[in-house]
Each structure stands twice: as C-alpha cells, then as structure tokens.
Amino acid sequence: MEKPDCRQGRQWDTTKPMGRRQEAPLTPEYQAIFDASLRDQADGGQGNSLGASCVLPGMPKVMNFSDPMEIIIRPGVTYFVPLHYPARRIHTDGRDWPADEPPSFGGYSIGRWVDQDGHGSYDMLEVETRNFTGPRVFESTGLPLHKDNQTIVKERIYLDRHDNDVLHDEITTIDRALTRPWTVDRTYLRERNPVWLEKSCHEANSHITIGADQYFLSADGLLMPVRQGQPPPDLKYFKEPRR
Numbered sequence: 001m002e003k004p005d006c007r008q009g010r011q012w013d014t015t016k017p018m019g020r021r022q023e024a025p026l027t028p029e030y031q032a033i034f035d036a037s038l039r040d041q042a043d044g045g046q047g048n049s050l051g052a053s054c055v056l057p058g059m060p061k062v063m064n065f066s067d068p069m070e071i072i073i074r075p076g077v078t079y080f081v082p083l084h085y086p087a088r089r090i091h092t093d094g095r096d097w098p099a100d101e102p103p104s105f106g107g108y109s110i111g112r113w114v115d116q117d118g119h120g121s122y123d124m125l126e127v128e129t130r131n132f133t134g135p136r137v138f139e140s141t142g143l144p145l146h147k148d149n150q151t152i153v154k155e156r157i158y159l160d161r162h163d164n165d166v167l168h169d170e171i172t173t174i175d176r177a178l179t180r181p182w183t184v185d186r187t188y189l190r191e192r193n194p195v196w197l198e199k200s201c202h203e204a205n206s207h208i209t210i211g212a213d214q215y216f217l218s219a220d221g222l223l224m225p226v227r228q229g230q231p232p233p234d235l236k237y238f239k240e241p242r243r
Contacts, residue, residue: 012024012138026177045226057137061137069083076093077091086106090127091110103149104133105134106129107132108129116158129152145177150176154174156169167188167190
C-alpha cells in the first residue's frame, strides 16, 4: 500500500512548484498552449485540465496519486490500484506489444523485474507504457502532452535503499510536446493502516461543462458563471417563462 508525499502538492516535478516554475521543456507551440491554460485558470476556467469533468487523468498524471494506492504483485502482472481510478496493469510475462489493443488514457504497460544489485532477488521494476488516447496533461495546471498521443513513458520503480517505506518511481516522458525526454523522481510513502473510502468523481462535483464553456453549480442548485462577464449557455430549448 503506497501513498504519495503530498507535502508539496501534486506538482509533476515534486522539487519545484506547479505551473511555469516546473520549467517543463516544452516546445514553443506547447508552451503557448500551456500559457493559455494558465490564463484561462486565472480567469476562473479549468484550462487544459479536464479533471473537473471527471475525465480520467491517464498516464503519466495518474502517478500523482492524490489518494491511497495499493500494489498487488502477481507472477505475470503487477497491479497499481488507485482509490478512484481504474487499476493499472503492468504485464511482466515477457509478452510483446499487442497489435490490436485499443488506445486508452492509461496506455498499455509492459515491464520486467530486474536484480540491479546482483544479490539474487528482484529489486526494481522497469516499465514502458505506450498506446494512449487523450487529451492528457502532467498536472492540474494543464501542463500539456502532444495531441498525437504518441507518448512513451518509461519508469524505474524501486524501494529506497535506506527506507523501505519509501517507493521511488523515476519517470521519463518522451513526447513531441517536449524538446527532450523529461525525467522526474516521484516518491510515495507506505501507509501501514490505510483507510479505503468509496469515491465517485461525480459526487459533490460542482463544475459543469456545456459545449466549450465551463460553469459552476451554486449551493442552492443554480448555474453560475466562473468568470466575470461570462454569458449564459444557449437556452433555445427552454420556453421563456410567462410574465
């Protein structure tokens, strides 16, 4: 059972603050997309981050783990089971990439166990994930990945040498939105006594998307704008009330 160290929030590179200070190696085109996302969020919108609409985070953002996550190791597959996202399967049975697997937000993961110290026991899981759909982002500021969804994510997952309650995931993202592969080391803390709560993305979600616009549901159940001067949605299917 692993849980992230959330003391610095859920930024992608946990050594830096979220947003522009991540210093992501974006191409000029995708830097402009990111800047537009930040401006929209500053104006009350959601930007490129679609989590408020209950869209799955996908890889690699799903490895942010805002809630507890369980790891289940079987002979031919390792499962990462987050609290309220679909389980992630990492196939370790020596298979090749399937030819007809439909793309998904989480992609398709193939891994292999490694004895990195030569001590006769496996102590690292190396993983590669491909075959994505989108849109996907790194973090909730809307830090983007390329729209072609040809992302390749490589991971080296292992316990800390000095503290086996700390799990490292060295994640390298290869993507055409980036000028170079981007590697971060995400760490997770073991929770000895986890509390498993049922969570539904739709419960208590007050964010509403109508067409390309985002609105907010007030406490009294009425539709509210998210930014100053925002027009209401098209009401052509509603009859005007009689005066």
